Amino acid sequence: MNANIIVMVATRKGLWLYHSDSKRQQWRVDGPHFLGHIISHAVLDPRDGRTLLAAAKTGHLGPTLYRSTDSGKTWQEAAKPPAFAPSVGEAKARSVDHTFWLAPAHASEPGVWYAGTSPQGLFRSADGGNTWQPFSSINDDPQYRKWMGSAQDGTPDGPKLHSIIVDPRDAKHLYFAMSGGGVHESVDGGKTFQPIMKGLAVVEGFDRSDYTYHDPHCIRLCPSNPDRLYQQNHCGIYRLDRPSDEWVRIGMNMPKEVGDIGFPMVVHPRDDNTAWVFPMDGTAVWPRTSPDGKPAAYVTRNAGETWQRLDAGLPNKQAWWTVKRQAMTADTQESVGLYFGTTSGELWMSSDEGKQWTCIAQHLPEIYAVEAALSV
Amino acid sequence: MKVLIPSALRSYTEASEAEASGVTLAEVLADLDHSYPGIRFRMIDEQDKVRSHIRFFVDGEQVRDLSFPLSATGELIIVQALSGG
Numbered sequence: 001m002n003a004n005i006i007v008m009v010a011t012r013k014g015l016w017l018y019h020s021d022s023k024r025q026q027w028r029v030d031g032p033h034f035l036g037h038i039i040s041h042a043v044l045d046p047r048d049g050r051t052l053l054a055a056a057k058t059g060h061l062g063p064t065l066y067r068s069t070d071s072g073k074t075w076q077e078a079a080k081p082p083a084f085a086p087s088v089g090e091a092k093a094r095s096v097d098h099t100f101w102l103a104p105a106h107a108s109e110p111g112v113w114y115a116g117t118s119p120q121g122l123f124r125s126a127d128g129g130n131t132w133q134p135f136s137s138i139n140d141d142p143q144y145r146k147w148m149g150s151a152q153d154g155t156p157d158g159p160k161l162h163s164i165i166v167d168p169r170d171a172k173h174l175y176f177a178m179s180g181g182g183v184h185e186s187v188d189g190g191k192t193f194q195p196i197m198k199g200l201a202v203v204e205g206f207d208r209s210d211y212t213y214h215d216p217h218c219i220r221l222c223p224s225n226p227d228r229l230y231q232q233n234h235c236g237i238y239r240l241d242r243p244s245d246e247w248v249r250i251g252m253n254m255p256k257e258v259g260d261i262g263f264p265m266v267v268h269p270r271d272d273n274t275a276w277v278f279p280m281d282g283t284a285v286w287p288r289t290s291p292d293g294k295p296a297a298y299v300t301r302n303a304g305e306t307w308q309r310l311d312a313g314l315p316n317k318q319a320w321w322t323v324k325r326q327a328m329t330a331d332t333q334e335s336v337g338l339y340f341g342t343t344s345g346e347l348w349m350s351s352d353e354g355k356q357w358t359c360i361a362q363h364l365p366e367i368y369a370v371e372a373a374l375s376v
Numbered sequence: 377m378k379v380l381i382p383s384a385l386r387s388y389t390e391a392s393e394a395e396a397s398g399v400t401l402a403e404v405l406a407d408l409d410h411s412y413p414g415i416r417f418r419m420i421d422e423q424d425k426v427r428s429h430i431r432f433f434v435d436g437e438q439v440r441d442l443s444f445p446l447s448a449t450g451e452l453i454i455v456q457a458l459s460g461g
């Protein structure tokens with residue numbers, strides 16, 4: 001059956017949509033949308049195949065969120081974008097700088113979405129992204145506020161709440177991660193959360209028992225086995241098999257000259273033993289470039305026991321770009337398509353699970369996020 | 377009163393000038409938001425702080441306090457201080 005595949009490319013200067021069919025050989029570009037806006041994330045609702053949310057701000061205006069109910073043909077601004085509760089007289093009152101991560105809720109909850117922000121906060125919408133409210137107790141919980149740190153901690157443009165994950169078996173089972181503050185799980189629909197930190201490393205010299213110092217970069221749950229999660233962390237690549245609460249460092253099996261530092265983490269839609277990463281140079285001053293100027297994805301087909309390099313079609317020297325946290329993804333086609341966007345504004349894809357890469361767009365602004373979905 | 381709108385906010389007003397009423401800066405911005413929903417939050421955050429690249433001028437003088445009194449015959453100029461690349 002032919003499919004309408006849409007790839008949403010969120011950049012530092014706007015949003016581009018790329019359309020194709022299940023062959024994924026010809027791509028039609030639609031954009032820019034919101035030229036000049038910083039788009040941190042754009043996500044199509046898999047529950048209806050047409051509602052699209054885009055998190056936006058500009059360098060000089062506050063954050064907002066745009067919604068489309070026709071797969072990006074027309075847009076409306078959200079009536080009430082994510083914002084912290086007003087805190088009268090409180091010295092530590094926070095304001096949302098930007099919404100960073102958007103996640104549709106469970107299939108049984110149409111119209112419900114979650115959002116993660118910078119500074120780190122968790123928000124929920126029950127009306128398809130039009131109005132947003134602070135969600136759960138974590139935004140104002142003193143312990144969570146301590147773990148979150150301040151704007152000065154961690155990520156250069158502000159700490160991020162990201163990787164909001166909903167268990168496909170249970171709408172009340174949630175995970176999220178904080179770029180400063182670790183990985184957290186709720187089994188009661190977000191009323192309470194608990195950290196899951198066992199087995200994770202932190203930067204040398206810091207206290208591993210303090211969640212403040214934990215820096216997960218991207219967490220993904222395997223759709224074919226929701227008890228399995230993969231994580232790309234500031235300090236390595238990990239796998240978690242529930243009900244265990246101990247992460248296993250599978251990145252030690254990566255080639256030593258490449259290492260296991262990076263930002264994105266991608267899982268196979270139907271095979272929980274298969275996952276992809278896109279390593280970057282995390283040595284010395286953390287150049288955040290491709291290691292040695294030679295970009296490549298790596299795949300494991302056995303849950304992290306071994307890794308294979310996937311660089312056919314990619315530049316083999318002097319390519320110093322890298323791939324950000326949300327800028328790599330997979331589609332759900334029979335031969336899984338992989339997509340990634342680079343810091344240098346190139347959009348790459350593979351229609352054979354990474355064996356061969358093709359550049360489908362160049363000269364875009366710096367790419368922040370890439371998502372692939374099926375539109376109606 | 378007359379409000380001059382910077383280019384970054386004209387997607388809301390579709391014009392370089394707008395009319396809004398109120399006896400303080402806060403009231404004028406609330407009225408502006410009533411006419412152009414969403415415009416206030418792009419300038420003022422949820423803690424009622426003026427965002428870092430937004431400036432307000434009334435009769436040539438910079439105003440930082442939302443309770444600043446305004447007159448119906450005055451002119452409010454909203455300026456976006458551009459930054460970054």
